[in-house]
Structures are given as C-alpha cells and as structure tokens.
Amino acid sequence: MTLFHLLILALIQGITEFLPVSSSAHLILFPELTGLQDQGVVIDVAVHVGTLFAVMLFFRADVMLVLRGIPDLLRGRFDSPGARMALLLFVATIPVMVVGLVLKETGLIDKMRNITVIGWAMLLFGIVLYVADKRGAERRQAEGWTLRDAILLGLWQAVALIPGTSRSGITITGARFLGFERTDAARLSMLMSIPTIMATGGLTALDLIGNTNGQAAIDGAIAAVLAFLSALLALSLMMRLLKSVSFTPYVIYRIILGVVLLGLAYS
Template identity: 60%
Template sequence: MPLYHLILISLIQGITEFLPVSSSGHLILLPGLTGLTDQGPVIDVAAHVGTLLAVITYFWSDVRHILHGLPQVVRGQFDSPSARLLVAFTLATLPVMALGLILKLSGLSDALRSITVIGWSMLVFGVLLYWMDQRARATRQIEDLTLRDAWILGLWQALALIPGTSRSGITITGALNAGFNRKEAAKIAMLMSIPTIIASGALTSLDLIGGTVPLRDTAIVVAFSFAAALMALSLMMRLLSRLTYTPYVIYRIGLGLTLLTIGYSGSLGF
C-alpha cells in the first residue's frame, strides 16, 4: 500500500479509537468517501496493536495495579482491590466477545457496514452521551466498580459492534449513567478497551491464517497509530479536567446528519 494511505489509516485509527467518535465508523467511511481501497484485516490488526500499546503505556500504573491481582485470582482469592478489578474487567469483556463472534460467523457484521447505519449511530448515541453527561451524578471512583457494574458496562460496550457507535463513547455513556465522574468514566472505558482490543485482534487474525504479512506496512501502521492514539488520549484526559463531552457530541451530530443526508440521497455507493 502507498505510504500516505498507511499513515492516513494509522492517524484515523489512532486519533478516533479512544475518542467517543467511533474509529470503526471512520475507517468504514474512508474507502467510500475517498475511493481508496479497503485496507484489509492485516492493517486492521496492526492499527489495533498500535492503539493497544498506547492505552497500556498511558495507563500503565493502573494496568500494573490490576495485573497484581492475577496470582490471587489464580489461587481463587478475590478479596484484594487488584483481584476484584481484574475479575470485573474480564467479566465486562464477555458480552462484546460473544456478540462479536456471533456477528462474524453469521455475516451480519458486513450487513451493518452502511453509511446510514453509521449516520444514525453517530446521531443517536451522540445525543445519548450528551444526555448522560449532563445528568451524571459524578460521585464514584474506579475502586467502586462492582461485578454488576462490570457486566452492565459490558452490555453497553457490546453496542459498539454497531458501526458508528464508538466503543469508548458508549462505555463512557454507561459509566456516566452508573455515577462515575467524567475522568473516571473515561479511564474505565480505556481500561476496558485493553482486553476488548486483544480479543478483537485475535478474532480478526483468524482471517490471516495462510496469508502473508507485509512487515513494512504493518510496522508503519503500528508506529503511527501508537503515536496518534497516545497523543489523543493525553489530550482528552487533560481536557476532561475542564470540559464536558459536548465538543465530541457536536462533532458526532454534525457528522451523523451529513452521513444521513448523503446516504438517503444515494449520492455515494455505500
């Protein structure tokens, strides 16, 4: 693939993966709006590896704290904060893994890749994020996360399999609804992304069996998506100290309305 195409994909994936604006929706739109060829599963996996490394790097202290609970969980001990969080984040990943596998095996995931689906998802879930953000009680911290919270947030996260929803956006919406403040809701969403991205990458990697992996292209995509994701994460977490999620909501609504106009006018071949 041309270098500019690889960099463009990396920047889109890296910047939008952790912002509540839907990375998958933007990547689906890219070939339809630009005429560029679809990047394929190899590049998808590479881009997700880059964003995975970025979120682990940024939240390393939290990741390390959670991983400290692994030996205790293996021994059947769940009383420490680390062990409870490890079990909670594992539980939260199950719904999206199960539904994602069902959609992939049934072929329904391809049927959802349309400009009107993305447009409606951008619009509806953007309004929902705004509503939850405005009415959030904002009193709970990540240490208050219960198994019940984790399961419900996992169900929220599963909605992100609808293109245009945004995995981070819908999880933040659920966390705000559960009473977590803006920064804690974002942190929970980012930490939930780690096992989810690993599971998604593993599932996508099944398509690579027997194929060749272009090392140059994958290395470029990993590097650029890592840098873009780390920058976007740092900026968003800093801004949440002073701002609400309203700027992202405005972007989602504007893009959603534009896509619906294009989709229903039939001016593009989606």
C-alpha cells in the first residue's frame, strides 16, 4: 500500500472518528467509491489505535483520574471520583460489546456493510442528532453523570454498530437528550470511546496474530501515527468550536451524504 493511500485512510479515520459523521462508514465507502484496494482489517485496527492515543492524550486529566481510581474500584470502593468514573465507563461499554458479539457471531455485522444501510443511517441519525441538539437542555455537566446515564448512553452506543450511525454522533445525541451541555456531551462521548476502542481493537488484534506479515505491520504503524496526528487536530478543533457552534453543520453534512448515497444505492 502506498504512502499516499495510507495518508488518505489515516486522515479519514483521524478526522471523522470524533466528529459525529461516522468514521467506519467513511472507511467502508472509500474503497467502494474510489475503486482502490480495500485497506483490510490491519489498517482499520491501526488507525483506530492512532485515534485512541489521540483521545487519551487530549483528555489526559480524565484518563489519569480513571487510572488512579481503578485500584479503588477493584477493592470494591466506589466513593472516589476516579473509581466512580471508571465504573461508569465500564458499565457504558457493556452493551456495545454484547451486541457486537451477537452481530459478529450471526454474521449480521458484515451484511450491514453496504451503501444502502450507511445512507439511511447517515440521514436518519443525522436528523435525530439535530432534534436532540435543539431540544436538549444545557444544564448538566459530565461530572454529574449517573449509573442510569451510563446504562442509557451504553445502549445508545450499541446502536453505533449500524454502519453510518457514528459512535460519537449517537452517544452525543443520547447525552444531549439527557440534558448535558454540548461540550460535556462530546467529552462523555470521547471518554466512552476509550474502553470501546480498546476492547474492539484488542479482540480484532488477537484474531490477526500470526496472520500479519512484516510489510502490513509497517503500513499499520505508519497509518496509526498519521491517524493520531489528524485525530488530535480534529478533536482539538471540534471541542473549541462547540463553545460557539452547534452540531448543525455536521447534521447538514450527514443529510447531504445520506441523500447522495441513497441516490447511488437506488439508481
């Protein structure tokens, strides 16, 4: 795979992973619409690892808080802020892992990887995001999320297994419906991505052990670094813009892309 091809894939993943526009959909669409070689699972895992390190660096204060709270959590103590955050992130990750395992074992996860599904998901969940952003109150902050919030947001996150939904988009949608401020809804969404990417990436990586050659590993490393840099930039820009701009620009993009894809699917 050429460096230019890796750069494009890394940019797609890095820019779209944390924006509410579905990175997985763009990665699926890229080879289908361009006719280029499908990047394969190794590159998909690599670029996700790159974005994982980007979000961990950007929210390093929250990550350190959680890491300090894990020992308390393992001892059954939930009174410290770190232990509480670690528990809620764990709870929020369970639904997507359970549903993901079911979809993988039944083969439905592969059957949904097509332009028609992506087009409808882009369009419909873009509209749902718009409604949530306009109707959701802005009275709650991330520090005040509860066990009920974690369960509900975890269920919202499981919906993101439908290609085109967007993991960040659907969890931000759920958080806005629950009354979290825009920046705090995005912050919770990004923090929820950490254990989710770790779990899914780790399971996929285990399947690849022994089946990856040296060149694929080098390509993956390059893609991960490039995705890390682009994701860090995109994340920084989005969090800054959310202080003054709503999610409407992303909704408009989703609707336009969804209509175009449905036009291609049904033509």
